[in-house]
Amino acid sequence: MAASRRIKLLAGVLSGSLVLAAFLASQARAETPESYPSKPVRIVVPLPPGGATDSMARMLAERLASASGQPFIVENRPGASGAIGADAVARAKPDGYTLMVSIGSTVSLVPFTTKVPYKPDAFLPISELARTPQVMYANPNIPAKDLPSLVKWAKANPGKLSFASYSVGTQGHFAGIRLNQLAGIDMLHVAYKGSAPAMQDLLGGQVQVMFDALLPAMNYVKSGKLLALATAGTERSPLAPNVPTFRELGYPEMEQFNGNFGLYAPAGLAPALAGRLEALARRAVNSPEYLSKVKELGLMEPETTQIASFSKRVREDQAKWSSFVNRIGYKPEM
Structure with missing residues (x-):
């Protein structure tokens, strides 16, 4: 009798586990680009708090959260010319839940001047956020x-x-x-x-x-x-x-020496999901509140909020800076 009850109890546990697994699988399948994001998103800033890049990230996070209904949480991970934070993003799962807001040099220049663990093509440029001249x-x-x-x-x-x-x-x-x-x-x-x-x-x-x-x-x-x-x-x-x-x-x-700020995702992000993120970023960046704050920071509006054109710009900048570094004979300091 006891053995029979144990068998029935075990069968019930297994049945419940299968139901739970099926439910979780169905929930995972239910996530579509249209439902993104369905949980909080992390935005890594590879520089310390208080600078222009940090300000840009927090401005963007506020507007993305407002547009999507999900929190976008800014996480500062400074060090090694931005390579520590950038590498964390490059290694992250390309599911749209780990992003990076950075100055352009983190992607376009630093890989050619320091020994970083990521390759220049480790990121998918999503949108330019603002432009700034060096003073x-x-x-x-x-x-x-x-x-x-x-x-x-x-x-x-x-x-x-x-x-x-x-x-x-x-x-x-x-x-x-x-x-x-x-x-x-x-x-x-x-x-x-x-x-x-x-x-x-x-x-x-x-x-x-x-x-x-x-x-x-x-x-x-x-x-x-x-x-x-x-x-x-x-x-x-x-x-x-x-x-x-x-x-x-x-x-x-x-x-x-004119710079920009951009939103990046790990390379390998699915095209449909990248398109959804691009649309959210465009809505945020083109909002009157965002553009007003850009001007308050003394920055210029972005020239493009499209993945194709921004990616083209980033690749061109990488080629330009690689050539510049070689031409002046620069030797990395670290």
């Missing part, structure tokens, strides 16, 4: 108030100026290297783990120069805590009409 900032305690006088002083005092970048092998790093070459000066490079700590040392005078986004640093310029010497934009920014372009000052080659 050359200086601590006001230096004995120069504009770029020509800074170059003159630096030539007379080689090795006495240092410039900060938000990480090794990034656009801010290469902007300093390139200006050294073009102007015949010798600014020393100091790398940080993100723009926020680099900016703090620039304000404190531990470094004298930095190449970074227009805002929030321009607020320090208005208060007299920093100087803005030049911008890499093709024209002066309406938010900083008194800041000349590098071209105006005789350095047109510096225009290549």
